[in-house]
Amino acid sequence: MPEKYHIKPVATPGRFRRVGKFGSIDWREDCSRCTNCVKPRCVYDTYKKEAAYNRDPSTSVVPLYECRGCLSCVQGCTKGLLGLAFNPEYLALGDDYWKPEILATTWNQADSGRIPVSGAGYRGRFNGPGFDGIWTDMSEIVRPTRDGIHGREYISTSVDIGSKPMRLSFSKDGKLTGETTALIDVPVPFVLDVPPWNMGGQSTAKARLAAAKTLKTLALIPAAETANLPAEQLPFLVPLVGADGFGASEPLLRYVRMVEFADGPQTDGLAQKAKVANAGIICALRLPLQSKAADRIVAANKAGIHVFHLCADLHGREQNVDNPRHLKDVLREIHSRLVKEGMRDEVTLIVSGGIALAEHMAKTIICGADLVGVDTTLLVALGCRVCRDAGDKTHTAECASEVGTLEPAYAAQRMVNLMAAWHSQLIEVLGAMGIREVRRLRGETGRAIFMEDIEREAFGDLACK
Amino acid sequence: MPPEPILSPGGEPQVSVERVVRPAPERYRNALGKYKIGRSADCVACGDCAKLCPEGVHVKPDGYAFSLRPRDHLCIGPECAKTDHYCVAKCTKKALSLARNPTVDTMGDPRWPSDLILSTWHMAETGHVPKAGLEHRVGESGGGFDRIHFNFPTVPAIKVDPAKVDTGLDLNHRNDGRPQLHIDLPVYGGGMSFGSVSIHTILGKARAATAWNTFTCTGEGGFHDRLKAYDNHVITQVATGLFGVREDTIQRVPIVEFKYAQGAKPGLGGHLLGDKNTPAVARMREAVAGNALFSPFPFHSVYSVEDHKKHLDWIKEVNERALVSVKVSTPNDVDMVAVGSYYAGAHIIHLDGCYGGTGAAPDIAKKNIAMPIEYAIAKVHKFLVAEGIRDAVTLIVSGGARTAWDVMKAIALGADGVVIGTAEMVALGCVRCACCESGRGCPRGIASTDPELMMLMSLEWATQRLINLLNAWREQMVEILVKLGIPSTKELRGRSDVLYYAKEAV
Numbered sequence: 001m002p003e004k005y006h007i008k009p010v011a012t013p014g015r016f017r018r019v020g021k022f023g024s025i026d027w028r029e030d031c032s033r034c035t036n037c038v039k040p041r042c043v044y045d046t047y048k049k050e051a052a053y054n055r056d057p058s059t060s061v062v063p064l065y066e067c068r069g070c071l072s073c074v075q076g077c078t079k080g081l082l083g084l085a086f087n088p089e090y091l092a093l094g095d096d097y098w099k100p101e102i103l104a105t106t107w108n109q110a111d112s113g114r115i116p117v118s119g120a121g122y123r124g125r126f127n128g129p130g131f132d133g134i135w136t137d138m139s140e141i142v143r144p145t146r147d148g149i150h151g152r153e154y155i156s157t158s159v160d161i162g163s164k165p166m167r168l169s170f171s172k173d174g175k176l177t178g179e180t181t182a183l184i185d186v187p188v189p190f191v192l193d194v195p196p197w198n199m200g201g202q203s204t205a206k207a208r209l210a211a212a213k214t215l216k217t218l219a220l221i222p223a224a225e226t227a228n229l230p231a232e233q234l235p236f237l238v239p240l241v242g243a244d245g246f247g248a249s250e251p252l253l254r255y256v257r258m259v260e261f262a263d264g265p266q267t268d269g270l271a272q273k274a275k276v277a278n279a280g281i282i283c284a285l286r287l288p289l290q291s292k293a294a295d296r297i298v299a300a301n302k303a304g305i306h307v308f309h310l311c312a313d314l315h316g317r318e319q320n321v322d323n324p325r326h327l328k329d330v331l332r333e334i335h336s337r338l339v340k341e342g343m344r345d346e347v348t349l350i351v352s353g354g355i356a357l358a359e360h361m362a363k364t365i366i367c368g369a370d371l372v373g374v375d376t377t378l379l380v381a382l383g384c385r386v387c388r389d390a391g392d393k394t395h396t397a398e399c400a401s402e403v404g405t406l407e408p409a410y411a412a413q414r415m416v417n418l419m420a421a422w423h424s425q426l427i428e429v430l431g432a433m434g435i436r437e438v439r440r441l442r443g444e445t446g447r448a449i450f451m452e453d454i455e456r457e458a459f460g461d462l463a464c465k
Numbered sequence: 466m467p468p469e470p471i472l473s474p475g476g477e478p479q480v481s482v483e484r485v486v487r488p489a490p491e492r493y494r495n496a497l498g499k500y501k502i503g504r505s506a507d508c509v510a511c512g513d514c515a516k517l518c519p520e521g522v523h524v525k526p527d528g529y530a531f532s533l534r535p536r537d538h539l540c541i542g543p544e545c546a547k548t549d550h551y552c553v554a555k556c557t558k559k560a561l562s563l564a565r566n567p568t569v570d571t572m573g574d575p576r577w578p579s580d581l582i583l584s585t586w587h588m589a590e591t592g593h594v595p596k597a598g599l600e601h602r603v604g605e606s607g608g609g610f611d612r613i614h615f616n617f618p619t620v621p622a623i624k625v626d627p628a629k630v631d632t633g634l635d636l637n638h639r640n641d642g643r644p645q646l647h648i649d650l651p652v653y654g655g656g657m658s659f660g661s662v663s664i665h666t667i668l669g670k671a672r673a674a675t676a677w678n679t680f681t682c683t684g685e686g687g688f689h690d691r692l693k694a695y696d697n698h699v700i701t702q703v704a705t706g707l708f709g710v711r712e713d714t715i716q717r718v719p720i721v722e723f724k725y726a727q728g729a730k731p732g733l734g735g736h737l738l739g740d741k742n743t744p745a746v747a748r749m750r751e752a753v754a755g756n757a758l759f760s761p762f763p764f765h766s767v768y769s770v771e772d773h774k775k776h777l778d779w780i781k782e783v784n785e786r787a788l789v790s791v792k793v794s795t796p797n798d799v800d801m802v803a804v805g806s807y808y809a810g811a812h813i814i815h816l817d818g819c820y821g822g823t824g825a826a827p828d829i830a831k832k833n834i835a836m837p838i839e840y841a842i843a844k845v846h847k848f849l850v851a852e853g854i855r856d857a858v859t860l861i862v863s864g865g866a867r868t869a870w871d872v873m874k875a876i877a878l879g880a881d882g883v884v885i886g887t888a889e890m891v892a893l894g895c896v897r898c899a900c901c902e903s904g905r906g907c908p909r910g911i912a913s914t915d916p917e918l919m920m921l922m923s924l925e926w927a928t929q930r931l932i933n934l935l936n937a938w939r940e941q942m943v944e945i946l947v948k949l950g951i952p953s954t955k956e957l958r959g960r961s962d963v964l965y966y967a968k969e970a971v
Binding site: 025069070071072076120136362457463 | 491493494495496497534566567568570571572574575576577606607608609611612613616725726728729731732733762763764767768769772773793794796797802819820821822823824825826827828829830831832833834835836837839840841842843844865887890895896897898899900901902905907908909912918961962964965966967968
């Protein structure tokens with residue numbers, strides 16, 4: 001049994017005051033300064049903590065960033081002077097996919113590295129588009145490894161990236177002629193991908209690489225940003241090479257284990273060049289997620305590339321097509337096609353874009369990915385509010401959270417914390433299913449409940465109007 | 466001569482609780498309402514509004530120079546404008562105004578919108594359905610019970626006398642020589658352990674169950690001494706951690722429940738955070754105070770239906786009168802699990818769907834693991850019918866039944882009865898802030914064992930609120946059955962023909 005993989009989170013609070021969900025409406029002019037004031041009695045000491053920030057005695061509306069919304073003060077005030085409202089700044093966070101709740105839970109996980117826990121049952125909508133139309137299965141009786149994160153046994157979250165030929169071929173004199181297995185074993189089913197917009201130039205790239213080293217996974221970094229990286233971190237680097245060639249990453253090819261190419265006419269030539277520099281290097285192809293990507297994968301696999309990185313958009317949808325579908329549908333289609341072609345086990349699929357929560361990671365793997373790429377969420381872990389849709393605020397100077405000014409070691413620890421929480425949540429899901437290793441979850445749609453199927457099965461015989 | 470005390474089969478004197486609706490007003494100083502009545506400085510305290518309002522919003526006691534602060538939680542809102550007692554229009558000084566209370570917007574969520582919370586509070590306070598202004602039937606989750614509705618006939622085929630409607634349920638359908646247990650409502654209380662909730666909450670539930678001749682469940686935390694007076698209405702839970710389970714606790718009750726899984730966190734074990742493990746809780750669980758307590762998942766002695774049968778045989782041997790309930794969650798193969806439990810000897814199969822639960826749970830489990838109960842009811846009912854064993858087992862469901870309407874929809878989909886949990890907590894004043902788990906526990910004193918916080922709620926008040934809620938629910942059950950022309954909840958079971966699925970989510 002290998003040593004149990006464990007990520008050690010270190011509490012790393014955010015640099016700025018959190019945008020709170022609630023604001024207090026306080027009609028102070030009517031306050032009688034009674035001795036029965038509810039504010040000092042708040043069980044969470046919210047008013048005491050907020051006093052340092054809310055110093056303007058003339059305002060009647062103050063944000064309560066730490067308030068949990070229990071309404072005890074509102075209902076207890078002797079004169080009924082208190083009210084509660086949503087903080088409009090909170091409601092304006094993110095967009096219709098990157099909802100304020102997603103940002104808040106990501107910030108919490110990046111602070112502490114702990115699984116989000118709350119009481120009072122599920123609070124959201126019954127189901128929804130995309131990932132919200134999938135439930136994962138569980139098992140009532142003992143299956144191997146049912147102890148989750150508190151368990152005695154080992155749930156493996158390792159996955160392989162690389163070439164996995166189904167059979168070996170030999171020449172007449174007994175020498176190997178074809179490809180042999182060449183794999184990178186990463187202990188978690190995610191890589192740290194390039195966020196869709198650049199904040200802070202190389203400093204966030206450096207943080208990503210440092211986090212990848214701690215997590216023992218890989219960090220994708222555009223070739224142009226690969227200069228002056230610490231030598232001991234290079235085995236965790238994946239240069240992302242575009243049409244303009246290797247650039248600063250060329251001297252590093254000898255040290256890295258994998259390189260990823262944007263798809264284009266230059267790809268084959270660059271891949272040859274990489275193999276010359278480092279015979280053991282794994283070449284991956286980055287493709288926009290769309291159903292016709294399956295054709296390209298089939299062709300490229302025959303031509304010798306076995307790792308494919310499918311990129312969905314910021315909201316987890318197909319790219320460059322009319323009426324884009326969600327990645328859960330497109331990915332299942334691509335996975336099934338590869339199964340039919342008999343080459344699913346030969347290729348590695350990395351899927352990124354719109355993977356915002358740990359549950360999205362598990363569901364993407366169920367739909368057919370080997371592992372996922374985490375991109376925008378890494379920026380959110382650093383305090384990003386995903387406000388780019390509201391305007392062009394992707395420059396360091398305009399970023400409310402000043403993401404671009406972060407010190408790489410601090411930023412890396414927040415990324416590590418977030419991924420530690422995701423790793424624990426993945427183990428909870430696998431434990432509930434009784435699945436011993438995440439490799440077996442790939443494409444296991446039988447261990448998921450899809451909304452369309454179960455609605456038909458359960459409610460198909462009801463009248464509809 | 467005083468009447469003979471009722472004894473439990475274990476010889477414990479049993480307390481009886483009157484089934485009477487009495488007002489149980491809000492325990493906080495300021496009751497929250499959907500609307501706010503404003504009274505400006507133009508008010509001359511003529512007192513006309515107090516005479517006008519039949520809801521009691523305006524109060525001007527005799528001898529007072531001014532009216533009291535409006536009791537706006539009683540206001541029925543803009544619908545009042547259609548009546549002849551709309552205070553805003555009738556005020557001669559135009560000093561009154563009506564607006565939506567902005568605080569209410571911060572309450573609730575799509576599953577439990579503020580209207581459902583406020584209407585549950587109203588029912589718990591008065592024992593009856595709110596007259597107007599509050600939605601008390603469905604939530605806004607856009608699926609499941611919120612998308613399934615009753616298709617009421619214009620004129621019911623059978624004219625049912627409301628006074629003769631039967632809402633009772635027999636729990637033993639096995640015909641195995643064990644006692645028949647009858648409950649007066651197709652509803653009983655879910656398991657919440659001492660530790661996860663306060664003793665007042667536990668006893669309030671037990672007393673209300675006694676009043677309504679139904680059941681409550683201990684949850685996984687042992688059998689509190691103060692519950693012994695309600696033995697005949699208590700279900701002992703045997704869960705994977707076996708906390709507080711002793712031969713005595715199994716022998717004293719009429720139903721024993723095996724908890725394999727729970728809807729709050731399907732596939733995961735129970736978890737009591739260290740802060741809530743006070744010395745009193747630890748004593749009952751035979752654990753060390755201050756340590757977080759984990760229940761393993763699942764029973765590590767069960768690898769098959771045969772192993773499961775051994776569990777049930779063990780209980781049946783220890784208590785020869787007991788009915789055995791098996792609580793499972795809702796995996797993909799929930800129908801097979803139900804059949805397996807039946808053949809293992811269960812009297813009651815209790816399915817707990819993933820959206821329910823009152824306890825602390827990882828967010829990822831609450832939302833994503835296992836299927837919502839609405840799907841599982843239909844799936845299991847159809848499967849049990851096809852297997853020819855539907856009438857030999859009692860199917861109880863839980864996990865997201867918030868209203869009497871949800872209960873009736875669950876029964877029409879195929880359940881015999883429903884277990885409730887969150888609705889009871891809301892009746893006791895829960896606002897669903899979801900802070901049950903941290904620090905001292907629930908800031909409103911419901912799910913807390915903190916000595917100061919638990920005193921925020923008295924036992925008498927808790928009991929009355931729950932009795933009132935069940936009364937209001939029964940009134941609605943009767944109303945639904947009369948409108949459908951069906952004389953009993955038993956006959957509603959599996960009548961999915963009286964339901965329809967709304968094409969558009971609200």
